Amino acid sequence: MDIRPAATLVLTRDTTEGLQVLLLQRTWDAVFLPGYYVFPGGAVDQQEPLAREHALGPADAQISQTLSLDEGGADYMLAAVRECFEEAGILLAVDADGATIGGHHPVHKERQALFAGERSLAQLCAQHELAIPLDRLAYLGHWITPPGPPRRFDTRFFVTVAPADQTACHDGVETIDHVWMSPADALAEHRDGKRLLGLPTIRTLRILSSFESTEAVMRYAHANPPEPFPDQPWPALKKGQQVMLEPGSPAYDEAAKLDPEGEGSTHAEIVPGQPVEVAAGVIRLTAPNPGMMTGPGTNTYLIGHERFTVLDPGPDHAAHIERILELTGGVIDQVVVTHTHLDHSPATAALKARTDCRVFGLSAPAGASQDQTFAPDDQPEHGDLIVTEAGILKTLHTPGHASNHICYLLLDQQLLFSGDHIMQGSTVVINPTDGDMKAYLEALYDLLAESIRFIAPAHGFLMGHPEAVIDYLITHRLAREHKVAKALAQLAPVTLKDLTAVAYDDVPAAIHGLAARSALAHLVKLKADGKAREKNSVWSVTGENL
Numbered sequence: 001m002d003i004r005p006a007a008t009l010v011l012t013r014d015t016t017e018g019l020q021v022l023l024l025q026r027t028w029d030a031v032f033l034p035g036y037y038v039f040p041g042g043a044v045d046q047q048e049p050l051a052r053e054h055a056l057g058p059a060d061a062q063i064s065q066t067l068s069l070d071e072g073g074a075d076y077m078l079a080a081v082r083e084c085f086e087e088a089g090i091l092l093a094v095d096a097d098g099a100t101i102g103g104h105h106p107v108h109k110e111r112q113a114l115f116a117g118e119r120s121l122a123q124l125c126a127q128h129e130l131a132i133p134l135d136r137l138a139y140l141g142h143w144i145t146p147p148g149p150p151r152r153f154d155t156r157f158f159v160t161v162a163p164a165d166q167t168a169c170h171d172g173v174e175t176i177d178h179v180w181m182s183p184a185d186a187l188a189e190h191r192d193g194k195r196l197l198g199l200p201t202i203r204t205l206r207i208l209s210s211f212e213s214t215e216a217v218m219r220y221a222h223a224n225p226p227e228p229f230p231d232q233p234w235p236a237l238k239k240g241q242q243v244m245l246e247p248g249s250p251a252y253d254e255a256a257k258l259d260p261e262g263e264g265s266t267h268a269e270i271v272p273g274q275p276v277e278v279a280a281g282v283i284r285l286t287a288p289n290p291g292m293m294t295g296p297g298t299n300t301y302l303i304g305h306e307r308f309t310v311l312d313p314g315p316d317h318a319a320h321i322e323r324i325l326e327l328t329g330g331v332i333d334q335v336v337v338t339h340t341h342l343d344h345s346p347a348t349a350a351l352k353a354r355t356d357c358r359v360f361g362l363s364a365p366a367g368a369s370q371d372q373t374f375a376p377d378d379q380p381e382h383g384d385l386i387v388t389e390a391g392i393l394k395t396l397h398t399p400g401h402a403s404n405h406i407c408y409l410l411l412d413q414q415l416l417f418s419g420d421h422i423m424q425g426s427t428v429v430i431n432p433t434d435g436d437m438k439a440y441l442e443a444l445y446d447l448l449a450e451s452i453r454f455i456a457p458a459h460g461f462l463m464g465h466p467e468a469v470i471d472y473l474i475t476h477r478l479a480r481e482h483k484v485a486k487a488l489a490q491l492a493p494v495t496l497k498d499l500t501a502v503a504y505d506d507v508p509a510a511i512h513g514l515a516a517r518s519a520l521a522h523l524v525k526l527k528a529d530g531k532a533r534e535k536n537s538v539w540s541v542t543g544e545n546l
Helices: 048-054 060-066 073-088 106-115 121-128 183-191 199-208 214-223 252-258 318-328 348-355 437-447 466-491 496-503 509-528
Strands: 003-015 018-026 041-043 138-144 152-161 175-181 234-238 241-245 276-279 282-286 299-304 308-311 332-336 358-360 385-388 391-397 406-410 415-419 454-457 532-535 538-541
Touching (some): 003 199, 041 073, 048 073, 073 121, 073 152, 073 175, 138 199, 183 199, 234 252, 252 276, 276 454, 299 454, 391 437, 437 509, 496 509
Antiparallel strands (some): 003 018, 276 282, 391 406, 406 415
């Protein structure tokens, strides 16, 4: 799939209530992000270079250097300005006297012609003697759509102060609503499930929420251009042969971290029993229990140099236990467990018997999927610190997938051992009653407050860009919640089975039984939020509008 170049323009304004930004709601018929609130923007057009002669400010070479491009940086800026005019009705332009145009300038009558492709931005500038002041735009962010969505974009985000004399107006075709609001309010409404926001929008709003004025935003953006987003293939080994990993592929972040010179020395596959040093004093050893729910297998992490802490010793599998003892020389001071599902903690008993190690973790709740043999010596509380040879582990209570789930953050290396709270390649199963969607999302939000550089999951490779990973999980869950809520409003009163068939119509019918457990988790969250109720296994909406 081709990755299309695109540009987005964040419009800001100062109000008595503080800084506000303009958000547009995409139509519900859109192929990409239907119903989501976004900043004005779209694909870079082939006619964009024609408008360069009407641009003021830095030349293309200087802009391209800022954007880490060989050429064409000015075209991204011009596309952002054009798309903003098409979608929001606001054109950043100056007339022949250098004055910013207002809302009554005759060029506004040409908006529809530009939108329809009958006129180009260059033609409008020539006809009305306008210039585009690119020096008023600042480079704010870079985002490449990860693999999976039906369309992928390589998008540059710019910010500018909205012209004071122009009024925003959505186009009624691609966008069906618009709103000016503070970044903090937009993020709060997203968190409450009231407004759909995509990953790059969330990240941009989070940056903007730190500023109180347009002047402060522009000063920051001009002084702090974003780091280039990974866009080059990375060499690695798979089945003994060199392969090139594309950005966004599962092994990419790990290969780039462990092989920064790109020599192709890392592996693009996880082999059970084969140790991999993923950080200083941290070895990943994967158990031989691959499957639909475990991926390539459950990762055990051996932390230390001469004396070891074993994190998630894994299932009660004799060969895996012997491999742990072999790699540590049997010198195991302690075992720490993220949770007590049967692929994570059962090997603890054997290690305890062989080494008399101290065991950290929370006792198992009731349930057939829980390891009732797990007997911790210490049950750490949220924020407790555990000393290891490789550094200090911070305990982070993260319920949701399991009520007793803990993540551990290796503070010095900013490495998060995420257990099953964050997995690679699939979303985590949230299965009531022990699974709790509301608690899961709250715990994800809490992780955003921690200093994390890499995530070491219980299933899969190291993951970089932790904020993006966490934002994706939150956005994915809230988008599904929105679909569940819409189906409930449409069908209520309704059984779980009938609701699942509609809310998960994009999921194969063969796995609707599993999807129903996820649907139930969302319904339980909606009930906790006061938006749904249940009686005799039939679900209805409350008086609050969903």
